[in-house]
Amino acid sequence: MAPSLLAAAGGLLLLCSFTSAQSRGDSTTSCTLNDGFGKYCPTTCGVADYMLRYTPSVTKELDYLIKELESVANLTQGTENTVVVMKDSAVSHQKSALQESFYKKSSSVLDEFRQYENTIFAQGEQIFELENIISENERRMADLKQLSLQLQQKCSEPCKDAVEIQPLTGADCQDVANKGATTSGLYYIKPAKAKEQFLVYCEIDSFGRGFTVIQRRRDGSVKFDKDWIQYKEGFGYLSPDDTTEFWLGLEKIHALTISSNIPTVLRIELVDWEGNKKYADYNMFRVGPEADMYRLTYGFYFGGDAGDAFDGFDFGDDPSDKFFTSHNGMQFSTYDKDNDKYDGNCAQQDGSGWWMNRCHAGHLNGRYYQGGKYTEKDAGEYGFDNGIIWVTWHNRWYSLKETTMKLIPLSRLTASSGQQAGTKEFGGLGV
Ligand SMILES: [Ca+2]
Secondary structure, three states: OHHHHHHHHHHHHHHHHHHHHHHHOOOHHHOOOOHHHOOOOOOHHHHHHHHHHHHHHHHHHHHHHHHHHHHHHHHHHHHHHHHHHHHHHHHHHHHHHHHHHHHHHHHHHHHHHHHHHHHHHHOHHHHHHHHHHHHHHHHHHHHHHHHHHHHHHHHHOOOOOOOOEEEEEEOOHHHHHHOOOOOOEEEEEOOOOOOOOEEEEEEEOOOOOEEEEEEEEOOOOOOOOOOHHHHHHOEEOOOOOOOOOEEOOHHHHHHHHHOOOOOEEEEEEEEOOOOOEEEEEEEOOEEOOHHHOOOEEOOEEEEOOOOOHHHOOOOOOOOOHHHHOOOOOOOOEEOOEOOOOOOOOHHHHHOOOEOOOOOOOEEOOOOOOOOOEOOOOOOOOOOOOOOOEEOOOOOOOEOOOEEEEEEEEHHHHHHOOOOHHHHHHHHHOOO
């Protein structure tokens, strides 16, 4: 298309040249021939013919050119529109890019949520178990709260001793009974020679007799292998219903036996594993002061079906057996204070505290043997007879089941119903 356009333009230029040459019309020498017109110099007719011949095509060319120009213009417009569209799309793209990043962010958040969801799902059972534990703990807490409330209610109530102590007091249990006490139980007493009052178990019978209990064995729940201080002060447990084991204490026993001009009787009550019950009474019973190592003395054996084991026993081992197993006049011994008549230590060997000679025929603080019968092998490293022994009833290899040592003024023991009363009543042990 470009060559024909140039040819047309050349034709116009020639046309103009001819016009100026026509004005000089007279001079043909001024026409310069060129290859486009051939060997002829164009004349007005020739130009007119040329014009008539070429005018339609030129017009055609011009129309075409105009159309082309219009097309270009249209294209430009289209481009501009495209640019605008592109710009718009760029803007919208930027916007959508923002949305996309937001979406990406959102999706990453969603991913995280999914991970959390998976974690939560995976930990579901654990959470369930934990919830169970929590609810169980809540139940426990509720229980504890209820217990706490119950305790608070109990605490707000006026206190009352679980161990009931009787209100009456006296010099000893007979004095308490003389004042009207009819119930066995715990009483505070203060013998004349005692420094201060102390608690005792009083056994008060239907005859109005008040026994002051100084020793009780019944089930082996309290160990009697104690030292000097413990035998001096006492050990074990006093109970208002006579269900516990104890040793009242030598200092209190001393005070109880020296405070009155009326002779004191020591009653010993014994129960064997067959349920048999026997007793032995010792009149004018006294326990000396600590300075004399709580020496045991009594006036005489006052009777009883258990026999006089305190007088010693002839075991058949040696002619001096009875002499060296008697107890009247013996000082008290513990493993840490040996006052016996033996080269060794009776209290240590026998695991007790007692008025040891060399060593004993009656031994009520001995080791507790369930069932009663025991042997040298049972008796530990020394192998001596160390049970709860009263040899005038059972032999030294039989340990008694229950013992009671209790004091009563001689006047009361005999006054009510005579010697037989002791047997019939038998210290309230249920006969
Ligand atoms: Ca000794």
